[in-house]
Amino acid sequence: MRSTPVRKALLKILSKDQAPLSAFDILAKLHAQKLLANKTTVYRQLDSLEKQGLIHTVRLSDRSVRYELAGKDDHHHHLVCVKCNDVKDVDFENHLSRQEKNIEKSKKFKILRHSMEFFGLCFNCQ
Amino acid sequence: MRSTPVRKALLKILSKDQAPLSAFDILAKLHAQKLLANKTTVYRQLDSLEKQGLIHTVRLSDRSVRYELAGKDDHHHHLVCVKCNDVKDVDFENHLSRQEKNIEKSKKFKILRHSMEFFGLCFNCQ
DNA sequence: TTTATTAATGCAACAAAGTTGCAAATCATA
DNA sequence: TATGATTTGCAACTTTGTTGCATTAATAAA
Structure with a gap:
C-alpha cells in the first residue's frame, strides 16, 4: 500500500462525509x-x-x-x-439476531449476513 | 394489453417457479x-x-x-x-412496523417502503 | 542521492444489464 | 378482412464497472 495523492484525497473525502x-x-x-483521477483508479483504490x-x-x-469509512x-x-x-445510517439490530435464529431453524438456511434498508423521504424532502 | 405468445409464456414461467x-x-x-424472444421484448413485457x-x-x-408473480x-x-x-421467500413483518414508527419519529424520516434480505447458505449448499 | 523494484495510474477496449428509436409484424375488434 | 393500435426485433446507446497493457511514480536499498 502506497500513500498516493488519490488514495489520500479519497480517504479524506470519505472521512468528511457522513453519508456513504x-x-x-x-x-x-x-x-x-482539481485532482483529475481516472475512474479506473478510483475503482481500484476503493477495492x-x-x-x-x-x-x-x-x-x-x-x-x-x-462507500463509507x-x-x-x-x-x-x-x-x-x-x-x-x-x-443516513440507522441502528436496528434489536430483534434481528433472535429472529435470525428462528429463520435458520425453520428454513434450514445458514445466514451469513443481512441487509436492510428503509426507503422514504428525509426531513428536507417531506 | 394483448395476449401475445411471449406474454403468455412469461406468465406461465413465473407461475411455475416459486423463486423470483x-x-x-x-x-x-x-x-x-423454442420461443426466441428478444431481450427488449422481455424487459418491456416485465415492465x-x-x-x-x-x-x-x-x-x-x-x-x-x-421478478415474481x-x-x-x-x-x-x-x-x-x-x-x-x-x-426463497421468508415472512418477517413481526416487529418491523412498530420499529419503523420509532425510526420515523427519532430520525424525522418518512418511510415509504423497506427492503430486507438474508444472504447465506441454503440447505443444499451448507 | 541515485537506482531498482514494485505498486499505482491512465487509456482504450470490453462487459453486463438495461433502455430507446424506429420500422415491421401482429393482435383484436368492428 | 380491413383498420389501427400494440408488440416486437434490431441496432445503437447508456451506465457502472472491469481488464490488459504500457507508463509513471513511490519507496527501500545502495
Whole structure:
C-alpha cells in the first residue's frame, strides 16, 4: 500500500462525509478539487481500501453502490431518501439476531449476513 | 394489453417457479421452449406486467433484479443463497412496523417502503 | 542521492444489464 | 378482412464497472 495523492484525497473525502458516497460522487469531488483521477483508479483504490478493511461497500437494493469509512459502529442499516438520494445510517439490530435464529431453524438456511434498508423521504424532502 | 405468445409464456414461467427469476433466467427459459424472444421484448413485457400489478420486481442488494408473480402474501423478504443463487421467500413483518414508527419519529424520516434480505447458505449448499 | 523494484495510474477496449428509436409484424375488434 | 393500435426485433446507446497493457511514480536499498 502506497500513500498516493488519490488514495489520500479519497480517504479524506470519505472521512468528511457522513453519508456513504457513490464512485461517481467521489470522482466528482476529486475533480472539484482539481485532482483529475481516472475512474479506473478510483475503482481500484476503493477495492484496495475495502480489502484493507478501511472502508465498507454499501450495496443498496435500489442498485446504487456506495462507500463509507469503516470503523465506528460497523453494522448498521440505511435510510435512503427517494427524492434527494441522501443516505443516513440507522441502528436496528434489536430483534434481528433472535429472529435470525428462528429463520435458520425453520428454513434450514445458514445466514451469513443481512441487509436492510428503509426507503422514504428525509426531513428536507417531506 | 394483448395476449401475445411471449406474454403468455412469461406468465406461465413465473407461475411455475416459486423463486423470483432474473430477466436472464426468463430469457433462457423462453429459448429453452423454442420461443426466441428478444431481450427488449422481455424487459418491456416485465415492465408492463409490473405496471398492471401482475408481477413484482425484487431488487436485491447483491444488485440482482428478479421478478415474481404478484398475488399471494405480497410483502415478504428473501433468503438468498450466496452459492447457488437460489432465492426463497421468508415472512418477517413481526416487529418491523412498530420499529419503523420509532425510526420515523427519532430520525424525522418518512418511510415509504423497506427492503430486507438474508444472504447465506441454503440447505443444499451448507 | 541515485537506482531498482514494485505498486499505482491512465487509456482504450470490453462487459453486463438495461433502455430507446424506429420500422415491421401482429393482435383484436368492428 | 380491413383498420389501427400494440408488440416486437434490431441496432445503437447508456451506465457502472472491469481488464490488459504500457507508463509513471513511490519507496527501500545502495
